Amino acid sequence: MKNVQIMINGNTYQVTEGITILQAARDNEIHIPTLCSLEGLDPRANCRMCVVEVEGMRTLQPSCATKVKDGMVIQTDSELVRRNRKHTLELILSSHAVDCHHCLRIGSSKCADLDPVFCEMCFFCDCVKDGFCELQSLAREYGVDVMPYEMHPYDFEEDTSLGSLIRNPNKCIKCRRCVDVCGEIQTVHTLSVENRGREMQVVPALGAQLKDSPCVRCGRCVTVCPTGAVYMKEHKDEFIYHAHKYGVTTVAQISNNVCGELEKLFHMEPGSLQIEKIADGLKKIGIDLVVGEDFGVKIAQQKGQELLEKKLKTTRQPVILTSSFAAQNFIRQYFKELEDLVVSYPSSQQAFGSYIREIYAPKQGIFPENIYTVSITNDNENGADAHENGSVDLAVNARELYRIFLRTGVDLKNRKGVELDVLGDAGDPAMLLFDAMEWNMEREPQRREESVCNQTVQVAYAHNLGQARMLLEQVNAASFDGQIIRIQA
């Protein structure tokens, strides 16, 4: 790859030809704010936050979509650039349902008066993203205090039709990350854009409500939303109520995938937060029993292995192997003809929930109404699964748990850690094939050889639903050459 020489803010850099200005800046630790750009998606250049001055260009250029050229002279933080970015933010915020900007509690809308740490603790303004919002943090970075325009926040109705995944169009800044993730990556195409100008909205296709849309509840739109426009329903009050309730045994399972985000939220060193510390925090606020994810995973995987071995004996192949709630919805919706190839084994949340209710509670003599299960996980599909199937009583993600901890005065930095509870023997770990898969935004599925039941099989791993669609279409066209397809939605 050829290198080109560019100048950013007066310094010269050698960068790879063909990369964007934003990439070049990031590689050299120069900060450029972004709002719509997201690694893994094609740049849309909608938000105009990442604009920079490029010598010789009549207008400011979006750095996310402008490729470097040899000899380019770039200003990323000039007076003009900063003024334009701030004004863009003012325009967004003047039309945004900004619960967070004007603080009713301290009676000020000046950024300097608002203490971010205090905001995270305060629940007065009632936005799920308060303290975690990309728009909010940019508004603070650029000191957006007084709006120069009349406040005209959007006033649409929230779409709560699914009960778990909620869409609040009034917080939407039309960056369209959700549209692209839903359409390009997951190939579900639930979300689209309707109307134009200021009436433009991101909506489920044809203006339907989410429950009437093809949504498979993977919750990836929630993962990528920079604001609180799509979010998982929160249950802070319910959680704390049950934790404190006399006579109810609360059991929580903690997924490993919440550690990273909780570390960030609590400003801890990477790798310094163990499940045991989270368990300590949970016990402090009244959760009776805490197990790690391994518990549910082991039960689920043994079940999966059993089903898989049985299925592999049948003649029709490949076997589609998944424990993902959204992937199961996806197959039911788009590949009904392949349903008899599917081995749906329980997710760790489902395995945990049913073990506690069906085995643990009866054994301990606890009445079903006196046992309360909580799953702490960052996969949003689990929230939808808990809501729709009742696999556990509550599913809570890292951000929500953080807010619960703040409200109850638990600082994970100060927790020493307690040993996890042992609720029974989950048995031996299953084969490697069942190892955890992480969702990503790549377009190509991975393939590996695995040994299953003493035979070598070809396994294709779909790390998102777009990859799954590609593989399942191959199965339909009889061009898939493998024995197993694993899908993570």
Next chain:
Amino acid sequence: MVQEVRIALRNAGKINPESIEDYVAAGGYQALEKARQTNPEVLIEIIENAGKLRGRGGAGFNTGLKWSGAYSASGNIKYVVCNADEGEPGTYKDRTIMENDPHTVLEGILICAYAIGAKEAYIYCRGEYENSIRILRQAVCQAEEKGYTEGVRIHVYSGAGSYVCGEETTLLTSLEGKRGEPRLKPPFPTVSGLYGKPTVVNNVETFATVPVVVEKGAGWFGSIGAAKYPGTKIFALSGDITNTGCFEVPTDSNLKDILENLGGGVKGGRKLKAVQVGGSSCEFLKADQIDIPVDFDSMRNAGAALGSGAVLVMDDSHNMTDILADIAHFFEHESCGKCVPCREGTYRAAQILDHFAEGKGKNEDLEQLKKLAELMANSCFCPLGQSATTALMSALKLFPEDFYERMEAGK
């Protein structure tokens, strides 16, 4: 005194637009014959260098340069697209051409298709122009029947009422059946246009001029009008002027001359206040600034733009803030909503200008408008947003008293 010289409108009013025989009898399709006997490279050279034909849609880009770009781009599939999405307020020259002489547009398109090696051409016509669409479709059938198309398929596509689709990348996106939103440039359409293939996008007037350039030669064409922008340009007169209508004049004509002698002066004997050439996205000229040639570069030098050739004449009974409020509402309505500065900015500009139109303007409003105009000119994604406040900036400079008048009225 300025005289009309008709090139694009040469047959208008003289022939029956619905009869191909009439067009052929008037010498039509001879340029196409001639072009097809010329080497494509030579043909493009005529348009590019000798003819110096520049786009009549508004940007004034060298037509031949587009053609040679698409010609030399790799790939077997190439497209010609005629931009007939005439949406600029006050512009109706393309409709006049299409409804009076559709075959000259087809002939121009076919010459271009031959030059770049395209087998497919699209005319993207403004949806409201139902009559133009009907006439064009009929003309395409006639040309196919008579064998002039030689296997080149021409499709007439109806737009759906969006102004931004007149911007070429948006037009192509819309033509592909997607939501009408601009694309990132580069890549430019000549390299990656319709369906990602090399595509030439030209305006109706440009295509209508092509047959004459080919037939009468580059030398003849170059001798008409201004040296750097040769030929003729159609001006669509509207507003407070005695004779409204289309007038085709050499590009070295004088604007004042056109207004007084072809336009017949300001209607009702009132005094001229301002002229806006090029449409709503262009600057104003004061009454004492209009003694200038109308070619592309002279207009630029005068701080205005030729644009599409729309000429809006305003007499002294108007306050500019009323006109600006109308323009702002137009852009607010037409913004596609893709980028923040345009989506929210056009809305805010209209909101603030309404204050002035109601006589309730404030000093802070004036300052905010200036800031907003700077943001939009710098940060918007496509030319729609970038030029949505051009007229506003121009009026702020030329007619500040109109704003003050509306501020005092409210006090």
